[in-house]
Amino acid sequence: xxxxxxxxxxxxxxxxxxxxxxxxxxxxxxxxxxxxxxxxxxxxxxxxxxxxxxxxxxxxxxxxxxxxxxxxxxxxxxxxxxxxxxxxxxxxxxxxxxxxxxxxxxxxxxxxxxxxxxxxxxxxxxxxxxxxxxxxxxxxxxxxxxxxxxxxxxxxxxxxxxxxxxxxxxxxxxxxxxxxxxxxxxxxxxxxxxxxxxxxxxxxxxxxxxxxxxxxxxxxxxxxxxxxxxxxxxxxxxxxxxxxxxxxxxxxxxxxxxxx
Amino acid sequence: xxxxxxxxxxxxxxxxxxxxxxxxxxxxxxxxxxxxxxxxxxxxxxxxxxxxxxxxxxxxxxxxxxxxxxxxxxxxxxxxxxxxxxxxxxxxxxxxxxxxxxxxxxxxxxxxxxxxxxxxxxxxxxxxxxxxxxxxxxxxxxxxxxxxxxxxxxxxxxxxxxxxxxxxxxxxxxxxxxxxxxxxxxxxxxxxxxxxxxxxxxxxxxxxxxxxxxxxxxxxxxxxxxxxxxxxxxxxxxxxxxxxxxxxxxxxxxxxxxxxxxxxxxxxxxxxxxxxxxxxxxxxxxxxxxxxxxxxxxxxxxxxxxxxxxxxxxxxxxxxxxxxxxxxxxxxxxxxxxxxxxxxxxxxxxxxxxxxxxxxxxxxxxxxxxxxxxxxxxxxxxxx
Numbered sequence: 053x054x055x056x057x058x059x060x061x062x063x064x065x066x067x068x069x070x071x072x073x074x075x076x077x078x079x080x081x082x083x084x085x086x087x088x089x090x091x092x093x094x095x096x097x098x099x100x101x102x103x104x105x106x107x108x109x110x111x112x113x114x115x116x117x118x119x120x121x122x123x124x125x126x127x128x129x130x131x132x133x134x135x136x137x138x139x140x141x142x143x144x145x146x147x148x149x150x151x152x153x154x155x156x157x158x159x160x161x162x163x164x165x166x167x168x169x170x171x172x173x174x175x176x177x178x179x180x181x182x183x184x185x186x187x188x189x190x191x192x193x194x195x196x197x198x199x200x201x202x203x204x205x206x207x208x209x210x211x212x213x214x215x216x217x218x219x220x221x222x223x224x225x226x227x228x229x230x231x232x233x234x235x236x237x238x239x240x241x242x243x244x245x246x247x248x249x250x251x252x253x254x255x256x257x258x259x260x261x262x263x264x265x266x267x268x269x270x271x272x273x274x275x276x277x278x279x280x281x282x283x284x285x286x287x288x289x290x291x292x293x294x295x296x297x298x299x300x301x302x303x304x305x306x307x308x309x310x311x312x
Numbered sequence: 313x314x315x316x317x318x319x320x321x322x323x324x325x326x327x328x329x330x331x332x333x334x335x336x337x338x339x340x341x342x343x344x345x346x347x348x349x350x351x352x353x354x355x356x357x358x359x360x361x362x363x364x365x366x367x368x369x370x371x372x373x374x375x376x377x378x379x380x381x382x383x384x385x386x387x388x389x390x391x392x393x394x395x396x397x398x399x400x401x402x403x404x405x406x407x408x409x410x411x412x413x414x415x416x417x418x419x420x421x422x423x424x425x426x427x428x429x430x431x432x433x434x435x436x437x438x439x440x441x442x443x444x445x446x447x448x449x450x451x452x453x454x455x456x457x458x459x460x461x462x463x464x465x466x467x468x469x470x471x472x473x474x475x476x477x478x479x480x481x482x483x484x485x486x487x488x489x490x491x492x493x494x495x496x497x498x499x500x501x502x503x504x505x506x507x508x509x510x511x512x513x514x515x516x517x518x519x520x521x522x523x524x525x526x527x528x529x530x531x532x533x534x535x536x537x538x539x540x541x542x543x544x545x546x547x548x549x550x551x552x553x554x555x556x557x558x559x560x561x562x563x564x565x566x567x568x569x570x571x572x573x574x575x576x577x578x579x580x581x582x583x584x585x586x587x588x589x590x591x592x593x594x595x596x597x598x599x600x601x602x603x604x605x606x607x608x609x610x611x612x613x614x615x616x617x618x619x620x621x622x623x624x625x626x627x628x629x630x631x632x633x634x635x636x637x638x639x640x641x642x643x644x645x646x647x648x649x650x651x652x653x654x655x656x657x658x659x660x661x662x663x664x665x666x667x668x669x670x671x672x673x674x675x676x677x678x679x680x681x682x683x684x685x686x687x688x689x690x691x692x693x694x695x696x
Contacts, residue, residue: 238356238359239330239359240360241327241361242327242364242365242374245323245327246320
C-alpha cells in the first residue's frame with residue numbers, strides 16, 4: 053500500500069487578514085503550520101501504512117520554507133517528502149496547483165491512494181484534491197470519515213454527508229479527501245523528530261516534473277480574483293415571544309411573507 | 313534563560329512542552345477531581361518515546377540522562393504535577409536498575425520502561441520513612457528464590473506499575489547494612505495493593521500500599537548483592553532528587569504563568585492589577601525564585617550526568633530550594649488571583665496543593681538540610 057499525502061503550509065491563525073490593495077493574505081509575522089485538515093490526512097496515511105504496509109510519501113507545493121511542514125510530516129511517520137517549488141508556480145489558482153501536484157505525483161509514481169485534507173484553512177476552496185484526481189483521471193471520494201477496508205484492489209470508505217454518511221466502494225488507485233472525524237492525529241515521536249532532522253526533502257522544480265509551461269503559475273490559472281472582502285457580520289435574528297400556538301402562527305405568517 | 317541545552321535536549325523540551333500543552337493541561341483538572349491514573353496520557357507519552365529519554369540506546373532509549381529526565385518532568389509538571397509523576401515516579405523505580413542492574417536485568421526491564429511500562433520504587437513503610445534503616449519488610453532466601461514479606465506504604469504508581477524495585481531486609485541483625493534491593497513484577501504471586509490513598513494534592517497520581525505475602529522472587533532479581541539495598545536507595549535518591557526539583561520548578565512555573573496572565577486581565581480601580589506595583593513585585597520575586605531554582609536543577613542534573621562521585625549535597629540543594637520555591641510561588645499565585653485563586657474552578661489552588669508534596673517526598677526538606685550539612689562538615693574535615 054503506497055500512499056501519497058498532499059499537504060499545504062498555511063498561516064497559523066483563524067483570523068486571517070487580507071491586504072486590501074493586492075487582495076492577498078497578509079502572511080508577515082504569522083507562524084506557518086501544516087494545514088489542520090492535512091494533519092488528518094497525514095495521520096490516516098501513516099495508519100494505512102501500519103495496517104497494510106508500504107510507504108507514505110508526502111508532497112507539498114509551496115515556497116522553500118514549506119520544507120519545515122514536510123519535515124514535520126516525517127516526524128509524524130511519513131517516509132519520504134517532496135517539495136515542489138519554483139518561482140514559475142507563483143500565482144497558481146486551484147486548477148494550476150492541482151495540475152502541478154498531479155505532475156509531481158506522476159513522477160513519484162506507483163501509488164495506491166492519494167490523501168488530501170478536505171480543504172485548506174486559508175483558501176477554503178476544497179478544490180485542489182478533486183482537481184488532482186481529475187488531472188490524473190482516477191476516482192475520488194471527498195469528505196471521507198472512515199476507511200473501512202482495502203482489499204482486492206478496492207477501497208470501502210464512509211463519506212460524510214449532511215444527514216449521515218454514504219458507504220462507497222472505489223477501485224484503486226483513488227484520491228480521498230478526509231474530514232476531521234476520521235482520526236485523532238498523534239503527537240510526533242522523538243525518533244520521528246530525529247529522523248526528520250536528518251531527512252532529505254527532494255526538491256523538484258517545473259522542469260523536474262515535466263510540467264507544461266502554459267499550464268502552471270498565473271498563465272495556467274483561469275481564475276481571476278476580482279475582489280476579496282470580509283462579509284459583514286450576520287444580523288441577529290428576530291425572536292418571537294408569547295404562547296406556543298401564537299408563536300407558531302406568527303412564524304408561519306413570517307415565512308409566508310418572505311415566500312418560501 | 314538559556315541553559316545551553318544541546319540539539320537533542322531542545323527537541324525533548326519541544327516535544328514535552330507540546331504534549332503538556334495540548335494533551336495534559338486540558339485534562340489536569342478532570343483527573344485531579346476523579347483521582348484516576350491518566351493512562352490515556354501515559355500512552356501518548358510512551359508513543360512519543362519520552363519514557364526512554366534517560367534509558368541508554370542499547371536498551372531502546374534515547375541515551376540521555378538526568379538533564380533529559382528533568383526537562384520532561386519540568387514541562388509536564390508545568391501542566392500537571394500529578395500526571396507528570398507517572399513519568400517521574402517511573403524514573404525513581406527505574407534508577408536502581410539503571411545504576412545497579414546486571415546486563416541481563418537491564419535488557420529485561422529497561423527495554424520495557426523505554427516502551428512505556430510504568431515502574432515504582434518501594435522503600436517507605438509505616439515506621440520507616442526518612443529512617444530507612446528501620447525497614448521491616450524481609451526477604452528470606454530459599455533455594456532459587458527470595459521470599460518477601462511486609463507492607464510498603466505510600467508507594468507512587470502502586471497498582472498501575474508493572475515493575476517495582478523493593479528494599480527489604482535480608483539480614484536484620486546488620487541494620488541498614490542488612491538491606492537488599494529486588495526487582496518485583498506486578499504479576500508475581502504474593503503481591504497485592506492496598507486502598508488508594510486520599511491526598512491533598514497530586515491526586516491523579518496513584519498512591520497505595522504494596523503488600524508482600526510470601527512473595528516468591530527469583531534470585532536473579534536481586535539487584536547488585538545482598539546488603540547493598542541501602543546504598544542502592546541512597547544513590548537512587550542522589551540521581552532522582554533533581555527530578556523532584558524539576559517537578560517543583562514546573563509546578564512553580566505553571567502557577568506563575570497563570571498569575572501573570574490573570575493579573576493582565578483582572579481590572580480593579582479602572583486598571584489591570586498588573587499595573588500595580590504591589591502585584592508587580594510579587595510577580596518579579598516569583599519569577600526570579602523560579603529561575604534560580606531552575607538554574608540549580610539543571611546544574612545539579614549536569615553534575616549527576618557528568619558521573620561525579622558524590623552528588624548528594626548538590627542534588628539535595630536542588631530538591632530543597634526548588635520545592636520550597638514551588639510552595640512559596642504557588643501560595644503567592646493563589647494570593648494574586650484572590651478569591652478566584654481559592655476556587656477550584658481556577659487552576660492555581662491545584663498547583664498549591666500539588667507543590668506541598670515536593671517538600672515532603674524523596675526525603676523531607678529537613679532531611680535534605682541534614683544531607684547538605686553532613687556533606688559540608690565532611691568536606692571541611694577533609695580539607696583540614
